[in-house]
Amino acid sequence: MAVVFLQQGISKIPVSLEDASVFDLPLLVWWFVAFGELGAGIGLIFGGLAFPLHHWGSVSDLVTRFSGFTIGCVMTGVIWIGEPESLIDVLLYDNLHVFLWFGGLYFALRGNNI
Secondary structure (H helix, E strand, O other), X not given: OHHHHHHHHHHOOOOOHHHHHHOOOOHHHXXXXXXXXXXXXXXXXXXXXXXXXXXXXXXXXXXXXXXXXHHHHHHHHHHHHXXXXXXXXXXXXXXXXXXXXXXXXXXXXXXXXX
């Protein structure tokens, strides 16, 4: 999941108004999406790698939870921008984004607790 968000975040850099206008978004929102995806990917990797180190335990848990929250926010926006007809359409035809949304929810609620 971290690799998906890193790849998507890197593909949006450099942030430009033309890219934002394709999705009918303001430049500020597009900037937060690009760097939020990049930060969420880096945060998940850091949280996973720093977890075994005991002195980084609470920090890595917090970073993992925040990254999961960020993923959930970005995926909610992606699903919302698609303007689906109903919830059934989202569940049937947008399953990648639903999977990523539930993955973000898992990391936001569970953190690094095993």
